[in-house]
Amino acid sequence: MSTPAAPSSGAYFTTVLDEAKQRLTERGQEVFDFGVGDPIEPTPEFIRQALIQALDPVSRYPTVVGQPLLREAVAGWAKRRLGVSLDPATEVIPANGSKEAIFHLPLALLRPTDARRMVVYPTPSYPVYDSGTRYAQGVEYPVALREANGYRLDLGSLPDEVLAQARIVWLNYPHNPTGASVDKTYLREQIEIARTHDILVCADECYLDLYFDESSPPPSVLQVARQGVLAFGSLSKRSGMTGYRSGYIAGDPTAIAALKRTRPNMGVGSPNFVQAAAAAAWRDDAHVAERRALFRAKRDRMAQFLRSKGYEMSGSEGAIYLWVRVPSRDPQSFFRRLLEHGIVVSPGESFGPGGEGYFRVALVPTMTSIDRALSVWDAIEFSF
Ligand SMILES: Cc1ncc(COP(=O)(O)O)c(C=O)c1O
Structure with a gap:
């Protein structure tokens, strides 16, 4: 090996x-x-208090599907922020921060024996799209982003052989490291191309609530589609909670069901007191x-x-x-x-x-x- x-x-x-x-x-x-x-x-005081209040005297293993209160809080945020109705039972699961969720995704969905196991991702980028692909023995396909086209990863510009082999594409807007953002039209185009080629669109949206122009909040892939799409969110920067390790995966119920089956192997159940703090954070926009x-x-x-x-x-x-x-x-x-x-x-x-x-x-x-x-x-x- x-x-x-x-x-x-x-x-x-x-x-x-x-x-x-x-x-x-x-x-x-x-x-x-x-x-x-x-x-x-x-970290805001009310979030720290929510964690303290949730410290039970008896400590039990948390579950990978997480507590309804957290999934409902994420769905509530999605309704307010994106105008999207997520089913907290089938379309949302918690993550121990988006990093582990991103890293584990190919491991959860790809097998080394799959004929199609290519993962398309941007470069420059957060390095975990690459490392997650390599550890899962996927085939890496980095796509260079350019200033001239606004740092957009354009699936339409890739050769047909690549689109035929790709299983997953990572998008990340607002983008680390460039801070570039995109509009809904771009997301719609990419999702349509991905759908034609049966590629799962994974959108790392950990910076979705952090933007400099108050009049144009960045869009989410969840505003365009649910089928064939997973969004990865995080409280780390949104709520000043990098140390809590809390985020979500939301979208395609079939993919979420697959993650519910595989993620228990990975030891990524989020502690219940962190989930309580996370629920408080997602419920508040101020x-x-x-x-x-x-x-x-x-x-x-x-x-x-x-x-x-x-x-x-x-x-x-x-x-x-x-x-x-x-x-x-x-x-x-x-x-x-x-x-x-x-x-x-x-x-x-x-x-x-x-x-x-x-x-x-x-x-x-x-x-x-x-x-x-x-x-x-x-x-x-x-x-x-
Ligand atoms: C683009 C991107 N995705 C994901 C993460 C991981 O964030 P976390 O695991 O804290 O949610 C980061 C952290 O810097 C990032 O920049």
Whole structure:
């Protein structure tokens, strides 16, 4: 058997960044960490209280299908946010964060002996579409996204042989790392092509509630179809709950039924107290609007600085990221120079081929820290 377990570029890169940050901290230098997308704003008090209230004296194994209260809360959110009626019994299951759900999906649905086991996914991207495919012995088919077409993965541009072999396509909008968003027409086109070729559309929508233009919330695949479609949602960034590990998988009842059969093998039942906190979070929209406003303010501050210095941005419509062109033919020395001053950003290539020549800014530091970082950045002399 081949070994699919080599670390992905993304996982490797996180380690490199951690080491660089550690060295800076040891030198007593302030670190401005725009690298890792793990926000530092507190989890709202009512969510923490919901978890505490749900701590039963007796601890039993949670189930993979989860508690009705959580599935109903997700369905309630989908109704309010998307105008979509999900059946909480057959069309929604909880996940321990969207990462495990994404990683396990090919393992749950593909067999190494299947003739058709290709997985199509974007690059640059979140690295887990790739690693999940490899661990499941699927066949990887990364599709390079381009600034010129708005970082859209277009199934219509793929050769017929690829569409004939593909079982799963991953879409991710708002997109990590570019922050690009799409409209419903695009999603409809992709879902129609996928349906023609019997490809399951898996939409990683973990940033769906985080967008910078309040007048145009990004669409979900669930607003276009239910059959042949799975949406993956997350509370991590939406509700400041990265440490809780909570998300959902929603959509095609046949695929959900298959996941209910396979996921119990994977030990991914979400603890009941986390489910209670998650239900409280999905029931509330006010805290999400507050977080959006906060990220928007950080985006405005960063974008204003970058533009004033002549940096070019693209995508950058949602999630918690800005995607910026490296203003130099020597990206490594550019990143090194920033790092010497304690400023950590993510080189585009760490998200896979196609990311070269760009860097990602995660809007993670506080506004005060951003202001300090920008005055440091402003004073750096680059030799280009
Ligand atoms: C595109 C994308 N998908 C999924 C995840 C996983 O998020 P979580 O497992 O916290 O829900 C992340 C995390 O950064 C991400 O950027």
